[in-house]
Amino acid sequence: MVRAPCCSKVGMHRGPWTPREDELLIKHIQAHGEGQWRSLPRKAGLLRCGKSCRLRWMNYLRPDIKRGNITPDEDDLIIRLHALLGNKWSLIAGRLPGRTDNEIKNYWNTYLSKRLITQGMDPNTHKKLSELDPPGRRSGPKKRRNVTPGFNPSSKRKKERKDNGEREKTKIHLPKPVRVTSLSLSRNNSHTSFESNTTTASISSGNAPGGSALPNRDLLWPGYDRHQRTGFLIHCEDQVDPVNGGDDLRGKSSDDPTSDNQLETLYEEYLQLIKADNGYLDDQSQLDLFAESLLA
DNA sequence: AAGGAAGTCAACCGCGTTCAT
DNA sequence: CATGAACGCGGTTGACTTCCT
Known part of the structure; x- marks a missing residue:
């Protein structure tokens, strides 16, 4: 079955959102609430596809979004939830208040999966890499930098906690309420x-x-x-x-x-x-x- | 200083699911 | 039951940034 496009792409804006577009979207949602994404752009005066509006709102403009560094606790929780749930980003995000699935997905692909590899773990199975894939042949981060400002490898943090005599714990967030x-x-x-x-x-x-x-x-x-x-x-x-x-x-x-x-x-x-x-x-x-x- | 390589992340795309007609 | 609309999800892309040589 041929699927109809979610909207006519003729004359639509694409790419990064402008402050003006953000403002229009926020105002519309504040006045009318979320939902009806297909008709939202027309009602809000936006030249965007409804899908794009939804994405912008869900991943960036929602007032409850927490932006900035992923904390060590969140970091550990993501890894453990990924081990249990796999690439179910929305489910993982549901347990991290204020975080979006897109953010967690990017964070995983950017830092966590690579970190697991450097620790000798398979990021997909969370098991030790087999001898068929020796460290020297791994595809991992090639070189480079101390990554994101404030990024602190988990192993280092754990060592610091241990050195301070702290118990190693995982902070548990209550499941995130949803509509x-x-x-x-x-x-x-x-x-x-x-x-x-x-x-x-x-x-x-x-x-x-x-x-x-x-x-x-x-x-x-x-x-x-x-x-x-x-x-x-x-x-x-x-x-x-x-x-x-x-x-x-x-x-x-x-x-x-x-x-x-x-x-x-x-x-x-x-x-x-x-x-x-x-x-x-x-x-x-x-x-x-x-x-x-x-x-x- | 410049150019290329590599990393980051917002945005896009395609598909699956569910509901309404 | 068939079809299309609406929505949400995960994978991928590509513009931009940062780092290395």
Whole structure:
């Protein structure tokens, strides 16, 4: 089947966005919200394809985007999540508040995969490189520079922490809340979706994200209201949805063998573990278990 | 100082999935 | 059921920057 282009490319602007274009896009989204990307450029007075607008907003203009250096904790988490999830950049990004999939993908391709290679690891499998691929024949960074300002190799940081007598821990961020749209509603109905605030591991918070913008609970995915009451919103997106539903539930079978109760129990255990250690998790196996549960 | 090599990252592209008609 | 629209994702590109010789 021949696929129609997402928009007519005749007369469209391409390449880097100008400040004026950014301003128009921001103003439009502030006034009308996200979504309806195809018609957005016309309504916003932009000579851009809708896809381009979405990308610009998601990867650059969104107010909650954290720009700048990836922290050591984020660094470690990316590697560990990549080992479990593979190149699922959006899923990895979902666990790093304020980071975009594009940013993490670029960061991985630019630094992390190369660093793993220099450490003798295969960046795809996270296993030691076989003897069939001896170090001298590896394709890695050829030469050059102390990379990005502020970039600090993880091994060095770990050594510094060890030297300081610090425990080696991985900071765990709570799953990132996302817009939740009802199963029964059109994706284009912006009045029936909501955004909640990004939440990190401030476990004791009892404030419900989402606030007054919540739609009828009956329209939400199973488990939402339960976690809303306790102040957490599980990130549910694609197959990661831990409560048998979520943003992209379309087509999901209600016969999913994993019960709500099982998943809820697992999630509660996860929260308890983090609570017990002020937002950190020492036990790699517990982190792995949680990550695997997301893929179940 | 200049030119080329290499790195970075925003943006583009194509495809898969889901929903509406 | 078939088709097209809309969206999101991962891979790739290419302009620009930085470094090396």
